[in-house]
Amino acid sequence: MKRYKNENGRKLIYESYDRLLAGWAVPYESHNISTSYGITHVITAGSPDLPPLLLLHGTGDNVAMMWIYNVAELSRNFRIIAVDNIGGSGKSEPNDRYARDFKQAEWLDEILEAMNVDAVYIAGVSYGAYLAYHYTIVRPDRVNKIVCLAGGISGSQFEVMSKMMRAFLPEALFPSERNVRKLLRKLCGIHADAFENNPELMQHWFYLLKYFNNRSMMKHTITIHSAADVQAIRNKSLFVMGEQDLLSYYPKAVARLEANGMRYRIVKDAGHAINHEMPELIHEEILGFCREARSGE
DSSP states (O other): OOSBSSHHHHHHHHHHHHHHHHTTOSOOEEEEEEETTEEEEEEEESOTTSOEEEEEOOTTOOHHHHTTTTHHHHTTTSEEEEEOOTTSSSSOEEOHHHHHHOOHHHHHHHHHHHTTOSOEEEEEETHHHHHHHHHHHHOGGGEEEEEEESOOOOOOHHHHHHHHHHHHTTGGGSOOHHHHHHHHHHHHGGGTHHHHTOHHHHHHHHHHHHHBOGGGGTTSOOOOOOHHHHHTTGGGEEEEEETTOTTTOSHHHHHHHHHTTOEEEEETTOOSOHHHHSHHHHHHHHHHHHHHHHHTO
16 A cells, blocks of 8 residues: 555655754664564664663654654653654555554564664654553563553544544545644644644645555554553553543543553643643653653662
């Protein structure tokens, strides 16, 4: 399945991606890691002597866009390993096996092995939050702690899809500049200026909605884990979501976190793009939770 609707769209997205990376204002390195499912593009930043922090973005996003406001601060405290989801809108290139038999945990295993990392901290946003807790459940020995941003524990496939449709439709079907701005304000709430005041970020968001084929991420399926599986990782997990987040903050989601004894925080005035909207707060949450964990090791 083609990831981009046409070659010109791919070119515009990649050029914009590179301009966003140039705005990171910290030294970084690009890596193309060969995996069973194709080439995975990874960006690293921060000293190799620091604890590794795996960064996982959401559906339809990529490394350059997702972490632009976070990488400078986080890389002072961690060795950042930021992954472009294979099948996503970044620079990872899936192969035929990805389309036939994609296994998320095995894919992440291969990335960590290539980076010579035994165990990591993880921060993930939206789908990346799901991937963080899923990987922790199936590979508990490889994960120290996780911070799940703008995401909760999935209760059913229908629940996930209905929330996605409510949040993104109808604007995403007709990605004019007007609809892109309207969708952004719906997702971000009162802090859409995090995008609107950054013309390059706004342009990239427009390109993704216009030219990226989200169906190429469909192989990243959601597993509905048992309560026992979820509760087994509660001491490793922190969930942070905005009170204006249409996708992750609603009564069932909060009740599920509480029923499973998960640690969580609801952030006033924040929406789904919480790490863009309130980067300083997110840095404090990630650093505080991981330092708390390390002090007890």
